[in-house]
Amino acid sequence: MRRLLPVCLLLSAVLADAQPEEWSRPFPGHRVVGNLYSVGTWDLGCFLVTSEAGHILINTGLADSTPLLRANVEALGFRFEDIRILLTMQAHYDHTAAFAEIKEITGAALWATADDAPLLADGGASDPHFRGEYPFAPVEVDRILADGEVIQLGEARLEVIETPGHTPGSVTYAMTAHENGREYRVLLANMGSMNPGLRLLEDPTYPGIAEDFAETFRRQLELEVDIWVAAHASQWGLHDKYRPGNPYDAEAFVDPEGFREQVLYYQELFEEALAAERR
Numbered sequence: 001m002r003r004l005l006p007v008c009l010l011l012s013a014v015l016a017d018a019q020p021e022e023w024s025r026p027f028p029g030h031r032v033v034g035n036l037y038s039v040g041t042w043d044l045g046c047f048l049v050t051s052e053a054g055h056i057l058i059n060t061g062l063a064d065s066t067p068l069l070r071a072n073v074e075a076l077g078f079r080f081e082d083i084r085i086l087l088t089m090q091a092h093y094d095h096t097a098a099f100a101e102i103k104e105i106t107g108a109a110l111w112a113t114a115d116d117a118p119l120l121a122d123g124g125a126s127d128p129h130f131r132g133e134y135p136f137a138p139v140e141v142d143r144i145l146a147d148g149e150v151i152q153l154g155e156a157r158l159e160v161i162e163t164p165g166h167t168p169g170s171v172t173y174a175m176t177a178h179e180n181g182r183e184y185r186v187l188l189a190n191m192g193s194m195n196p197g198l199r200l201l202e203d204p205t206y207p208g209i210a211e212d213f214a215e216t217f218r219r220q221l222e223l224e225v226d227i228w229v230a231a232h233a234s235q236w237g238l239h240d241k242y243r244p245g246n247p248y249d250a251e252a253f254v255d256p257e258g259f260r261e262q263v264l265y266y267q268e269l270f271e272e273a274l275a276a277e278r279r
């Protein structure tokens with residue numbers, strides 16, 4: 001059973017003029033599979049991919065999330081200062097706001113897609129939807145990632161799969177993990193959810209947004225996946241798959257059907273929004 005959340009967390013944040021409490025609530029770090037660890041908060045997905053040559057951190061939480069991330073990384077036995085590369089799945093403040101601080105602490109390089117890099121560099125001012133409504137500390141992007149490229153750090157490998165729409169440069173990463181004598185195809189997937197007020201056709205939020213969403217769903221449905229994680233725990237069902245204290249068990253995260261259902265769910269919402277605009 002999938003938990004399909006019709007409630008948009010960002011919308012509730014706007015209405016309450018406050019962040020959902022789940023975004024800041026601490027949650028213990030834990031291993032997902034192989035060298036992939038979940039180190040975020042109760043709902044904001046942050047991930048650590050470890051290697052002998054240092055680590056890759058994907059996403060932050062809100063601006064004050066650094067101590068939570070650090071505590072999770074260190075409790076898992078890794079040094080926060082060994083983070084070498086910072087990546088984002090979508091340049092929205094609830095996943096990027098601590099990058100500037102973490103970059104300062106670790107000296108890590110931030111790599112991003114060409115279409116999300118400007119949003120990171122100006123702290124969301126150029127965000128075509130929020131237009132600076134949810135600012136975060138600007139952070140310099142050190143390298144532009146291209147679709148299909150493979151990020152390498154020591155033995156860690158992450159393939160870049162551009163999945164735009166939610167933001168102009170949203171991105172999904174694919175990796176392979178080895179455990180239990182088998183190979184797991186793993187996705188760190190940015191889901192194509194639509195924030196309220198996005199315009200797809202007439203006066204679009206950004207030119208080409210409808211084509212971007214359509215292509216994102218098409219590509220994601222073609223991806224091979226055994227285990228997947230996403231930017232919000234509610235999207236990938238973290239709390240159904242793992243409870244603090246559970247022993248490490250990669251099999252508990254195997255969920256290819258759940259991924260497909262969740263992509264289809266967002267695709268349906270997109271199709272409905274398209275139809276509503278055509279009316």
Ligand SMILES: [Zn+2]
Pocket residue numbers: 090092166
């Ligand atoms: Zn977002």
